[in-house]
Amino acid sequence: ENLHVGVIGATGAVGVELINVMFDRNFPVGELTLFASERSAGKTLETKYGTKTVTLFSVEEARKCDIVFLAVSGDFAKEYAPQIAAGDGALVIDNSSAFRLNDDVPLIVPEINGDLAKTAKLIANPNCTTAIAAVALWPLHQAFGLKKVFVSTYQAASGAGQPGMNELREGLAAGLKGEEIKAEVFSHPLAFNVIPHIDTFQENGYTREEMKVTWETRKIFGVPDLAISCTAVRIPTERTHSESIVVETEKPVTPQAARDVLAKARGVKLVDNPEKLEYPMPINATKQYDVEVGRIRTNLIFGDHGLELFVAGDQLLKGAALNAVQIAEASIA
Numbered sequence: 001e002n003l004h005v006g007v008i009g010a011t012g013a014v015g016v017e018l019i020n021v022m023f024d025r026n027f028p029v030g031e032l033t034l035f036a037s038e039r040s041a042g043k044t045l046e047t048k049y050g051t052k053t054v055t056l057f058s059v060e061e062a063r064k065c066d067i068v069f070l071a072v073s074g075d076f077a078k079e080y081a082p083q084i085a086a087g088d089g090a091l092v093i094d095n096s097s098a099f100r101l102n103d104d105v106p107l108i109v110p111e112i113n114g115d116l117a118k119t120a121k122l123i124a125n126p127n128c129t130t131a132i133a134a135v136a137l138w139p140l141h142q143a144f145g146l147k148k149v150f151v152s153t154y155q156a157a158s159g160a161g162q163p164g165m166n167e168l169r170e171g172l173a174a175g176l177k178g179e180e181i182k183a184e185v186f187s188h189p190l191a192f193n194v195i196p197h198i199d200t201f202q203e204n205g206y207t208r209e210e211m212k213v214t215w216e217t218r219k220i221f222g223v224p225d226l227a228i229s230c231t232a233v234r235i236p237t238e239r240t241h242s243e244s245i246v247v248e249t250e251k252p253v254t255p256q257a258a259r260d261v262l263a264k265a266r267g268v269k270l271v272d273n274p275e276k277l278e279y280p281m282p283i284n285a286t287k288q289y290d291v292e293v294g295r296i297r298t299n300l301i302f303g304d305h306g307l308e309l310f311v312a313g314d315q316l317l318k319g320a321a322l323n324a325v326q327i328a329e330a331s332i333a
């Protein structure tokens with residue numbers, strides 16, 4: 001039946017994509033309410049559902065919705081998500097990291113554990129880097145068993161929202177004119193640079209972004225001791241994350257066997273034909289629902305129990321808005 005859907009943070013990069021994805025996928029929206037803080041309340045927003053006036057957020061108003069997407073900070077989610085979801089309140093799908101590791105909050109990539117979407121009123125959407133890698137790794141785990149996973153990421157500016165994308169563009173333009181490149185959103189100038197630092201540094205020398213890949217992949221796969229390690233790097237691309245991944249497998253594996261598995265995998269587009277210069281790239285993966293996977297080859301170190309691959313996925317889509325809407329679809333399926 002047609003649902004009353006709320007989006008909190010509708011004017012941000014993820015919020016805008018949430019509205020686009022619901023429309024494009026014909027999600028059964030009967031009524032759409034866009035919530036924001038005082039700062040944006042009263043503003044109008046042009047959407048595929050027409051011109052919408054942004055409503056001032058209140059728990060009471062949000063609880064009237066059937067489903068509420070949160071595309072705002074973890075602090076906001078911590079304070080309000082449980083109140084919105086409590087009792088006969090709304091199903092809350094939270095894009096922040098606030099509840100991802102809570103035992104009683106499912107962390108869902110629908111291609112992997114979508115069946116959990118009916119088990120809770122508060123659901124966490126994974127970190128974008130985790131979701132993009134997981135879509136490619138899950139079929140390989142099912143077929144060959146993942147023993148060790150090493151991930152190196154090349155993450156787009158959109159991971160830091162619209163401000164991140166703005167700073168990148170302004171920086172590239174400034175750099176081309178020989179002017180100073182600002183670093184306010186990122187720790188250093190991103191244009192013509194790469195920054196091996198996303199989120200805060202932990203005691204163990206990893207950043208929080210890198211540990212999210214480890215912690216969240218283990219939870220989504222249901223493999224608490226999965227040996228997975230990540231180096232997360234910001235690069236000057238706009239909205240698609242790329243990831244270089246090495247795996248050691250339990251069972252023997254060949255590149256062709258892996259391609260056969262990935263060619264059939266949900267949410268994956270196999271792009272692996274180097275002779276024709278075909279491999280995953282942000283310029284092709286951007287604005288696509290599927291995650292591109294290619295450069296599949298036997299890893300020189302693990303031999304016939306190892307693979308090396310390259311992945312590219314749109315950070316705002318499978319990394320955020322698409323995955324969140326797919327969770328909502330699974331919750332009403």
Ligand code: 2RA
Nearest residue numbers: 127128129155159160
């Ligand atoms: C980033 N994955 O790319 C983090 C949060 N979106 O900045």
